[in-house]
Amino acid sequence: MTPTTWELLLPAEINPSGPERISNFTTITSIDKYKDRDALLEDIDRFNAIITRTDRIDRELIKRASNLEIISKHGVGVDNIDINAATEHNVVVSNTPGVNSRAVAEHAITLLLTVRRRIREADAAVRSERWDDHDVATDQVLNDTLGLFGCGDIGIKVANLVTGLGMDCITYDPYINEGDLPAGVSTVETPEDLFDQADAVSIHTPLTPETRGAVGADELARLAPEGILINTARAEVVNQDALAVALEDNTLMGAGIDVFSPEPPATDHPLMEFDNVVMTPHVGAQTTEALRDASLEAAENVRTVYEGGIPETAINGDTF
Numbered sequence: 001m002t003p004t005t006w007e008l009l010l011p012a013e014i015n016p017s018g019p020e021r022i023s024n025f026t027t028i029t030s031i032d033k034y035k036d037r038d039a040l041l042e043d044i045d046r047f048n049a050i051i052t053r054t055d056r057i058d059r060e061l062i063k064r065a066s067n068l069e070i071i072s073k074h075g076v077g078v079d080n081i082d083i084n085a086a087t088e089h090n091v092v093v094s095n096t097p098g099v100n101s102r103a104v105a106e107h108a109i110t111l112l113l114t115v116r117r118r119i120r121e122a123d124a125a126v127r128s129e130r131w132d133d134h135d136v137a138t139d140q141v142l143n144d145t146l147g148l149f150g151c152g153d154i155g156i157k158v159a160n161l162v163t164g165l166g167m168d169c170i171t172y173d174p175y176i177n178e179g180d181l182p183a184g185v186s187t188v189e190t191p192e193d194l195f196d197q198a199d200a201v202s203i204h205t206p207l208t209p210e211t212r213g214a215v216g217a218d219e220l221a222r223l224a225p226e227g228i229l230i231n232t233a234r235a236e237v238v239n240q241d242a243l244a245v246a247l248e249d250n251t252l253m254g255a256g257i258d259v260f261s262p263e264p265p266a267t268d269h270p271l272m273e274f275d276n277v278v279m280t281p282h283v284g285a286q287t288t289e290a291l292r293d294a295s296l297e298a299a300e301n302v303r304t305v306y307e308g309g310i311p312e313t314a315i316n317g318d319t320f
Helices: 017-021 037-046 059-064 083-088 101-116 119-127 153-164 191-197 217-221 240-248 288-306
Strands: 006-010 026-030 049-052 070-073 092-094 145-149 168-172 185-187 200-203 227-231 252-257 277-279
Touching: 006 288, 017 288, 037 059, 049 288, 059 083, 070 288, 083 092, 092 288, 101 119, 101 153, 101 200, 101 227, 101 252, 101 277, 101 288, 145 153, 145 191, 153 168, 168 191, 191 217, 217 240, 240 252
Parallel strands: 006 026, 006 049, 049 070, 070 092, 145 168, 145 200, 168 185, 200 227, 227 252, 252 277
Antiparallel strands: none
């Protein structure tokens, strides 16, 4: 028999809109209540539902969460969740695709323009009273080609934005239906084609065994000599050592990076030394609107399972 009230574990930070919407049947606990992971594991069996952002929801936790019904991801990427373990223990895993697509797309374009126009160095020149030292002409993006490595919801929104800037747009995504692409966006057959033809490449693929380390030295060399790499997806898609070497050798003009592994990056991370790298702390999806909408949708997924259904966005829904 389903309990009248569910125990719900929340991430340390979440827009209150979602939890408030399902407060009529949930008792809420924030994960930051626990002093460490061991303390969480000792108490995890009382929870019926988990809403998670980046916390690790692994096999051990799922196995010990004997009353768990749903893991609801606040966001899209589910690489922090052991899907196989959840399925084996009859736990639904859902996410919130689309709610943060515009936010991440805007961030990717912001990074691209910031690198291309050398905004980081220009800002430093003003702040250090070296105004005249930054008399630098930079190139426009008009008529450049942006390559999208992966073209799901976020990639499509990036494509719409850059075509509005007068850029050409191509994509490599073996799973995309070409008819779903915006007008003016074309596909290429291989990653090599993408990096050969693009002036800048933006990463928009999920992290899978196939994509882990997919962008390495060969791909980056094909962007030379004025190429820019943007990554707002998952750090592990790009070989970080190869990226550092490409920047050191001036193979690339620069990079814009919002994702790291691990997070936060260490102070001696190899990208820290480059003035032509713009780094942000995994905030691509963090707009007011996206955080509110992700919170609401993650909560609605919990409600659906509470009421006996399976969310449309369930990753493992076909097993129930």
